[in-house]
Amino acid sequence: MDHPDDSPVCLGTVSGWLGPGASVPPLPALNDEEGPRLPEGLPPVVDSHVHLFPDGVFEAVWRWFDQYGWPIRYKLHTPQVVSFLLSRGVHRVVALHYAHKPGMARFLNSYIAEVARAEPRVWGLATVLPGEEGAADILAEAFAAGLKGVKLHCHVQCFAPDAPALHEVYAACARAGRPLVMHAGREPASPQYKCDVHALCSAERVERVLKEHPTLKLCVPHLGADEFDAYERLLERYDNLWLDTTMAAANYFPMPVPRRLLEVRPERILYGTDFPNLPYAWDRELKQLLALKLGDEVEAGILGQNSLRLFGGC
Numbered sequence: 001m002d003h004p005d006d007s008p009v010c011l012g013t014v015s016g017w018l019g020p021g022a023s024v025p026p027l028p029a030l031n032d033e034e035g036p037r038l039p040e041g042l043p044p045v046v047d048s049h050v051h052l053f054p055d056g057v058f059e060a061v062w063r064w065f066d067q068y069g070w071p072i073r074y075k076l077h078t079p080q081v082v083s084f085l086l087s088r089g090v091h092r093v094v095a096l097h098y099a100h101k102p103g104m105a106r107f108l109n110s111y112i113a114e115v116a117r118a119e120p121r122v123w124g125l126a127t128v129l130p131g132e133e134g135a136a137d138i139l140a141e142a143f144a145a146g147l148k149g150v151k152l153h154c155h156v157q158c159f160a161p162d163a164p165a166l167h168e169v170y171a172a173c174a175r176a177g178r179p180l181v182m183h184a185g186r187e188p189a190s191p192q193y194k195c196d197v198h199a200l201c202s203a204e205r206v207e208r209v210l211k212e213h214p215t216l217k218l219c220v221p222h223l224g225a226d227e228f229d230a231y232e233r234l235l236e237r238y239d240n241l242w243l244d245t246t247m248a249a250a251n252y253f254p255m256p257v258p259r260r261l262l263e264v265r266p267e268r269i270l271y272g273t274d275f276p277n278l279p280y281a282w283d284r285e286l287k288q289l290l291a292l293k294l295g296d297e298v299e300a301g302i303l304g305q306n307s308l309r310l311f312g313g314c
Contacts, residue, residue, distance in 0.1 A: 026065075027069065032280050042303065044308070048219075051274065051276070052081060053108075053111075065277060073278050074275065086121055094123050096125050101129065102132040103132075106138055109145065109147060130157060130163065135168050140172065152183070153183040158194055160205055161209050162212075180218050183220070183221050184205070185203075187225040217242070219242040219244060220243050222244070232261045236264055241268065242310060246285075247273070247278075250284050250288055252280055262298075270302065
């Protein structure tokens with residue numbers, strides 16, 4: 001299969017955070033200072049939200065961001081992404097990708113499995129398009145190839161978390177004991193997506209999934225933005241839910257960092273960045289988290305131990 005050249009992207013222009021109907025141009029680069037590597041003395045750091053794609057897909061992602069998102073500071077292809085993070089002291093990388101049309105998933109899964117075999121510090125996740133023919137078989141093959149979970153994206157793939165087509169995917173993940181990372185929060189939203197993400201996504205719909213699939217290990221990125229209070233309540237109620245911090249704790253978007261959400265069940269929070277598709281320094285989010293002074297034990301969990309427990313046993 002040829003490298004696709006029209007892939008959508010992982011984040012939009014946060015128009016929803018600025019008010020209904022807001023027209024938002026591409027957001028600015030921050031040009032903030034970056035560290036040469038992680039600070040000395042930190043516990044193991046796992047970046048639980050890194051995107052890896054074939055070159056053609058990456059380049060399509062960057063074109064989209066240039067027009068609708070923000071300037072990408074790190075236009076690095078997969079080998080350079082992996083080398084960049086590991087050489088700066090990141091202990092492990094959780095590699096995510098997604099298929100936006102039928103027929104892509106096997107190719108992308110094979111690509112990520114090969115990357116992970118070449119570098120064991122990369123833990124690759126699989127993808128599938130919900131509802132495509134043979135979805136369960138696609139995931140079984142990916143798990144047999146060593147992939148440690150699944151990545152789905154409601155905005156890009158245009159599905160609601162509680163859609164019937166998802167039950168096959170949820171069951172496959174639960175059977176295999178593999179976590180599912182699913183962008184099921186409403187934000188960041190963009191009018192450039194091919195569906196109304198606020199109509200598809202809500203904490204209420206995610207709660208239905210948690211209730212109906214109690215053995216599914218579900219991680220919602222971006223701390224569930226923008227329904228932080230609702231996700232705080234879900235964390236309190238459900239033992240099969242995790243959240244990652246990706247871009248929601250970086251003080252880039254027009255919102256406060258939801259500290260209470262980080263503290264209600266800190267053992268269920270993972271550090272993630274969205275690298276390389278960032279408009280600011282690679283270590284900005286880590287610095288912002290450390291500045292909260294959450295305590296040594298909580299920091300160790302969020303920065304790496306929680307992710308090692310979630311993905312390490314797969």
